[in-house]
Amino acid sequence: MSVKGFKSHPYIPNSVPEVEQEMLRELGLNSLEELHAEVPDEIILKDQMNLPEAFGSEYELRRHVEGVLKKNKTCADNLNFLGAGCWQHYVPAICDEVNGKGEFVTAYGGESYNDFGRFQSLFEYESLMAELVDMEVVNVPTMDWAQAAATAIRMGCRVADRTQVLLTGSIDPEKLAVIKNYCEPDLELVTVAIDNATGCMDLNDLKSKLSDKTGVVYFENPSYLGVLEVQAQQIADAAHAVGAQCVVGVDPISLGVVSVPRSYGADIVCGDLQPLGIHMNYGGGQSGFMATMDDPKYVLEFPSRLFGICCTNTPGEYAFGDVAYDRTSFGHLREKAKEYVGTQSALWGITAGVYLATMGPKGMQEVGETIMQNAQYAAKEIAGLNNVSIRFSTPFFKEFVVDFSKTGKTVEQINKALLDKGIFGGKDLSKDFPALGQCAMYCVTEIHTKEDIDRLVSALGEIL
Known part of the structure; x- marks a missing residue:
């Protein structure tokens, strides 16, 4: 899905024989095969690849790629109520204007010779994000929420010096798979059940599983x-009572109207920046963040870069630079670091900073209130349909679970019929959460008008 057209990126080909030979000569090689001489013979493809005939020009290639892309069904052409980790929010034009600047798009390492203000822009992002989550330290973004959650959990276990993790049973299975990949077998992951009526964590199950082995409750x-x-306060209190850390994942766009996790006991906060001025980009607009208080026992556990203001050798002069750089895998510790960090999504951090600076506290409150009002209206209207109900009794922010079990139709059938009407229905939960029956999770944000919601409800009424 995408709220804007996807464009094939132009490229400069180096396949012209003369260019190829010049490159090989520069490298002191005679063939491309020599370039890959270290690749074991047993994994080298011996057959010819099944590739179409080469295009004669860049124009022909572009036309072909754009034709393939037009087969996609996008949010530009359809009304969208899908969320589940990648949400459709309004993106102010200034966000695209700033993150499209060459000095940001092309900078990778961002060192002094190719920086052009990236250090400062990331410091500003971290400062704005810290204010939003009411924490003091925020990292340069990770790849996505899943990675941020996994890293935050590992950080919490190192702080607690324990290896057991209790996780909510309502977690996204794809996110759980990433957390397992990062944490097992070093850490023991234990799932805590959710209450069937409320969708919240089952406190009795949580308390029965807490012990002096528990390092993190997530x-x-x-x-x-x-x-x-x-029950967030009760969960955090129960975790702290056994000496465990409380790690909370949060949707940052909710924090204009919902209490910040630190207010109810979170030690480490994580989440995804995608709602903050970042297009969905076919699922590619994800960017994870982590936040803690400015306490060395937390700061020194961050594996990723932290930017701060520091003194220079010139009295009275300051600069933006890395904080505690030696703790990282790319600093002096190398393989002895507590965790490895690869490529990150710093460009989206800059974008989120632009969004937060543009919105300000009042803007974040207004967008949060608009989302809640729209979502409440949608849930009320959908629940008015025959044999349809809202699955959980607990308050919600922008997503809610609709139960179609009594309609005699599956979510898959309903969503197919909706797509025929130009509407993306809610996320089908029947495979990931079979105990819920035929349920779908609908997402309503500030981009949805009353007419959009009424169109959805009318379409559902006709289908059911």
């Missing part, structure tokens, strides 16, 4: 299923 607010975790 939950999300709002949860993956959309509900607000109204």
Whole structure:
């Protein structure tokens, strides 16, 4: 899905024989095969690849690629109520204007010789994000929320010096798979059940599983299923009572109207920046963040870069630079670092900073209130349809679970019929959460008008 057209990126080919030979001569090689001499013979493809005939020009290639892309069904042409980790929000034009600047798009390492203000822009992002989550330290963005959650959990376990993790049972299965990939077998992951009526964490199950082995309790607010975790304070208190760290995942756009995790006991906060001025980009607009207080026991556990203001050798002169650089895998510690960090999504951090600076506290409150009002209206109207109900009784922010089990139709059938009407229906939960039956999770944000919601409800009424 995308709210704007996807464009094939132009490229400069180096396949002209004369150019290829010049490059090989510069490298001191006779053939491309020598370039890959270290690749083991047993994994080299011996057959010819099944590739179409080469295009004669860049124009022909571009025309072909754009024809393939037109087969996609996008949010530009359809009304969208899908969320589940990649949400459609309004993107102010200034966000695209700034993140499209060459000095940001092309900078990778961002060192002094190719910086052009990237250090400062990331410092400004971290400062704005810290204010939003009411924390003091924010990292340069990770790849996505899943990576941020996995890293935050590992950080929390190192702080607690324990290896057991209790996670909410409402977590996105794809996110859980990433967390397992990062954390197992070093850490023991234990799932805590959710209450069937509320969708919140089952406190009795949580308390029965807490012990002196528990290093981290992880939950999300709002949860993956959309509900607000109204027992957040009790969860954090229970975790702290056994000496565990409380790690909370959060949708940052909710924080204009919902209490920040630190207010109910979170030690580490993580989430995804995608709602903050970043297009969905076919699922590619993800960017994870982590935040803590300015305490060395947390700061020194961050594996990724932290930018701050520091003194220079010139009295009275200051600069933007790395904080505690030696703790990282790319600093002096190398393989002895606590965790490896690869490529990150710093460009989206800059974009989120632009969004937050543009919106300000009042703007974040207004967008949060608009989302909640729109979502409440949509849920009320959908629940008025015959044999349809809202699955959980707990308050929600922008996503809510609709139960179609009594309609005699599957979510798959309903969504197919909606797509025929130019509407993306809610996320089908029947495979990932079979205990819920035929349920779908609908997402409503500030981009949805009353007419959009009424169109959805009318379409559902006709289908059911």
